[in-house]
Amino acid sequence: MTQNGAGENGSERRVLLGHIAGAHGIKGAVLVRSYTAEPEAIADYGPLEAEDGAAHFDLTVEGATAKGLICRVAGVADRNAAERLKGTALYVARAKLPEPDEGEYYHTDLIGLSAVTEDGARLGLVTSVLNYGAGDILEVRPEGATRTVLYPMTEAVVRRVDLARSVIVLAPPDEVDAGDQAAAAAEDGE
Incomplete structure (x- = not known):
C-alpha cells in the first residue's frame, strides 16, 4: 500500500x-x-x-545512500537552501x-469510505490508514463518536472494497480484553 494522501475528492x-x-x-x-516501490x-x-x-x-536523482536518495531540486543551489527544505x-x-x-489500494483511496458489516450495519467512516510496522490498520470513526476504532487490514477483517460505491465491508474481529481475563484468572487462583 502507498502512503496517505490529501484532498477532498x-x-x-x-x-x-x-x-x-x-x-x-x-x-x-x-x-x-x-x-515509492522503486525509490528512484x-x-x-x-x-x-x-x-x-x-x-x-x-527532483533529479543523483545517487543513493543507506539513508535515502541523493537528489537535486531545481532552483536549490547551496546547502542553506537545501537545509530549509528539511x-x-x-x-x-x-x-x-x-x-x-x-487487492491493493492507495491509502488515499480508502480514506472517506463508509465502513459497514456484511449485513449492512454502519460502522463509520475510514479516517486514516495507519502502519506501525506490523501491517496496515484502518481507523474508523463511528458516527457521532469522539473516539475511533481500529481494524487490522487483513483478509479476515476486510471482506470487500468497493471504491465505485465508496464502501468497505468489514468483519470486525471478536474483542478480547486481556485485563478482564487476567483479573478473572487471578480471582480463580485465589
Missing part, C-alpha cells in the same frame, strides 16, 4: 511519495526518503508538491499514479 487527492530528510553535501543536494521512481512523476500545495519541487513532504496528484494491482 478523487480528482484532488494526492499521495505522499516521500520526505526531504535534509541537506546532503555543500552544493544544494538533498537527501530524500522515498516511499519518485522523480518520474514530474514536479512534486509540498503538503499545502503552494510549492513545487522538480522535513518537506512530497506529494503527487493521485491521477498521476498507476492503478494498483488487484
Whole structure:
C-alpha cells in the first residue's frame, strides 16, 4: 500500500511519495526518503508538491545512500537552501499514479469510505490508514463518536472494497480484553 494522501475528492487527492530528510553535501543536494516501490521512481512523476500545495519541487536523482536518495531540486543551489527544505513532504496528484494491482489500494483511496458489516450495519467512516510496522490498520470513526476504532487490514477483517460505491465491508474481529481475563484468572487462583 502507498502512503496517505490529501484532498477532498478523487480528482484532488494526492499521495505522499516521500520526505526531504535534509541537506546532503555543500552544493544544494538533498537527501530524500522515498516511499515509492522503486525509490528512484519518485522523480518520474514530474514536479512534486509540498503538503499545502503552494510549492513545487522538480527532483533529479543523483545517487543513493543507506539513508535515502541523493537528489537535486531545481532552483536549490547551496546547502542553506537545501537545509530549509528539511522535513518537506512530497506529494503527487493521485491521477498521476498507476492503478494498483488487484487487492491493493492507495491509502488515499480508502480514506472517506463508509465502513459497514456484511449485513449492512454502519460502522463509520475510514479516517486514516495507519502502519506501525506490523501491517496496515484502518481507523474508523463511528458516527457521532469522539473516539475511533481500529481494524487490522487483513483478509479476515476486510471482506470487500468497493471504491465505485465508496464502501468497505468489514468483519470486525471478536474483542478480547486481556485485563478482564487476567483479573478473572487471578480471582480463580485465589
